[in-house]
Amino acid sequence: MDYSFLNIIDILGTIAFAVSGAFSAMERKLDPFGVVILAFVTAIGGGTLRDVLIGNTPVAWLRNEMTATVILATAFITLFFGRYVKQFQKTLFLFDALGLGVFTLIGMEKGLRMQLSPGICIALGTITACFGGVIRDVLLNNVPLIFQREIYASACILGGSLYLLLQKTGLSNDWNTIIAILTIVLIRIIAMRYKLMLPRVYENRM
Amino acid sequence: MDYSFLNIIDILGTIAFAVSGAFSAMERKLDPFGVVILAFVTAIGGGTLRDVLIGNTPVAWLRNEMTATVILATAFITLFFGRYVKQFQKTLFLFDALGLGVFTLIGMEKGLRMQLSPGICIALGTITACFGGVIRDVLLNNVPLIFQREIYASACILGGSLYLLLQKTGLSNDWNTIIAILTIVLIRIIAMRYKLMLPRVYENRM
Amino acid sequence: MDYSFLNIIDILGTIAFAVSGAFSAMERKLDPFGVVILAFVTAIGGGTLRDVLIGNTPVAWLRNEMTATVILATAFITLFFGRYVKQFQKTLFLFDALGLGVFTLIGMEKGLRMQLSPGICIALGTITACFGGVIRDVLLNNVPLIFQREIYASACILGGSLYLLLQKTGLSNDWNTIIAILTIVLIRIIAMRYKLMLPRVYENRM
Incomplete structure (x- = not known):
């Protein structure tokens, strides 16, 4: 498989996450520096936490100026053309869903290469995809969305589990990866389209 | 000394910490995924921060699926049987105190093995025991309890200091460990029983 | 260059940062333990995050009891003589500005030694200087100042960029370091004196 394909989705996901971070900062009227930092933290927070937990240091974005450049550019474009960027909300949602899928698989792959157990690898994938948003929310003083x-996160867990199951079939790793990513994207789209939510199972039990 | 004894207390402490995290999340009406994450973070946050600071990676819970399984099970039990679990508040308090003691000693031991200086080892023990709760409170947007x-934390610092002092006596390391853990547990029980609190020494000085 | 000179500024900066953390905690009426932790986190948070990101573990303050001792002493002095310490606000502002400059350069130096790219090194310097304050604010449940x-942070970025530019001249590294630090200090003093602020470029664009 041509991994430049995954790389491109990786960059699209990074852009979508950076835009989401920048917008959150702008809504809270942070200064331009705050907007840049929030774009950064949202885009690389999950991967950074994963790298720190598994000891893969210097963490990825320190070794790859490309990521930093893309985020910086995205942050400034969002800063100056915010109203314009907002018109692409649907495109950004799609990028975000793609990013979620790709980041999950990238995170899982790192865990599998270190021979960590399956459940732990799903956790690493979910952390990679979701914890940038958690750090963004903590910095903005919100309870994480x-x-x-x-x-x-449930989409990541489901897609990640599917990936592990598919590995036991004869399918090539490339197809497994693509299927798992598309599953995550589809769950996100369906959940958004039909406003599906997790139940509050415990509501009447406390 | 039979270290399976310490292991059992370790697991009891993990359970107590996970329950505390799950309850905090349920009180704030987080979704089931949030409840699981808060249970996790509270139970393994302190040890994870310690491992990251000393460079002991992949951090402990990534290499030991047992911990993750126990926390996951605890989170779901708390989620579905919350009202029932609450009846065991006294037992949970005792587990929590035991966990506090064991986690402090486990953290100190890691520091001592790396030849870090005594004060630093006490800090590492206290971080191991207390910072899961700090991360829980930060994620829930509270000033840490x-x-x-x-x-x-004062109980951890006192117990940890005692452990270092006892090492200069002829006592075996096993006895030192047990005495230090029991000291921490006792301080917690006495503080809770008599509602002891730290003074606000500076109140009239500002 | 006599590096004990830099070391002394490093310690003055640590003291200033610790005082700022302790005061923030006292304003929020935290207990003495909270005051000590906030002093710590503010003083060593930035350097710790940097060390964790680049994999320089055990992180600096674990290997150097001097830092911990200075912070602990500062925290207790601030705790007991808060009203008195407040009279030195101008001195503390100067220490803080010096600390900002020195921490930026120390952080950049670590990145450069690891052959990281220039932009990344500026980021590492800024993280070293500024993220202690960010963690302080997150723990106190504030949106970071x-x-x-x-x-x-802008002062750090400007000073850091100047340092990289100066390296392309024939000047010795010692002079470059001093000039960059003084630039950061001067920007801080001028910004404070004339109440300069970053623009909110996007205000009317959302």
Whole structure:
């Protein structure tokens, strides 16, 4: 498989995550420096936490100026052309869903290469995809969005589990990867389209 | 000494910490995924921060699926049987105190093995025992509880100091460990029983 | 160059940062333990995050009891003589500005020694100088101050860029270092004196 394909989706995901971070900062009226930092943290926070946890240092973005450049450019474009960028909300949602899928698989791959157990690898994938948003929310003094019923991390967990199951079939790793990513993207799209949410199973039990 | 004994207390402590995290999340009406994450973060946050600071990576819980399984099971049990679990508040308090003691000693041991200086080892023990709760509170957008006059970290610091002092006596390391853990547990029980709190020494000085 | 000179500024900066952390905690009426932790986190948070990101573990303060001792002493002095310490606000501002400059250069130096690219090194310097304050603000449940228009991180970025430019001249590294640090200090003093702030470029664009 041509991995430049995955790389391109990786960059699209990074852009979508950076835009989401920049917008969150702008809504809170942070200064331009704050906007840049929030774009950064949202885009690389998950991968950074994963790298720190598994000891893969210097963490990825320190060794790859490309990522930093893309995020910086995205942050400034969002800063100056915010109103214009907002018109692409649907495109950005799609990028975000793609990013979610790709980041999950990238994170899982790192865990599998270190021979970590399957459940742990799913956790690493989910951390890679979701914890940038968690750090963004913590910095902005919000309770993290993903803890509030939206189907987001759950999509990563399902897609990640599917990937591990597919590995036991005869399918090539490339196809497994593509299928798992598309599954995550589809779950996100369906959840958004039909406003699906996680149940609050415990509501009447406390 | 039979270290399976320490292992069992370690697991009891993990369970107590996970329950505390799950309850905090349920009180804030987080979704089931949020409950699981808060259970995780509370139970393994302190040890993870310690491992990251000393460079002991991949951090402990990534290499030991047992921990993750116990936390996951605890989170779901708390989620579905919350009202029932609450009846065991006293037992959970005891587990929590035991966990605090064991985690402090485990953290100190890691520092001592790396030849770090005594004060630093006490800090590592305290971080191991207390910072899961700090991360839990940060994620839930609260000022960390342990900064608010309760005798909690202080118990770890006192127990840890005692452990270092005992090492200069002829006592075996096993006895030192047990005495230090029991000291931490006792301080917690006494502080809770008599509602002891740290003074606010500076109140009239500002 | 006599590096004990840099070391002394390093310690003055650590003291200033620790005082700032302790005061923030005291304003929020945290207990003495909370005051000590906030002093610590503010003083060593940035350097710790940098060390964790580049994999320089055990992180600096674990290997150097001097830092911990200075911070602990500073925290207790601030705790007991808070009203008195406050009279030195101008001196503390100068220490803080010096600390900002020295920490930026120390952080950049670590990145350069690891052959990381120039932009990344500036980021590492800024993280070293500024993220202690960010962690302090997150723990106290505030949106980080440095995201709110004050010229603080910008001073680090400008000073850091100047340092990289000066390296292409024939000047000795010692002089480059001194000039970059003084630039950061001067920007801070001028920004404070004339209440300069970053613009909110996007205000009317959302």
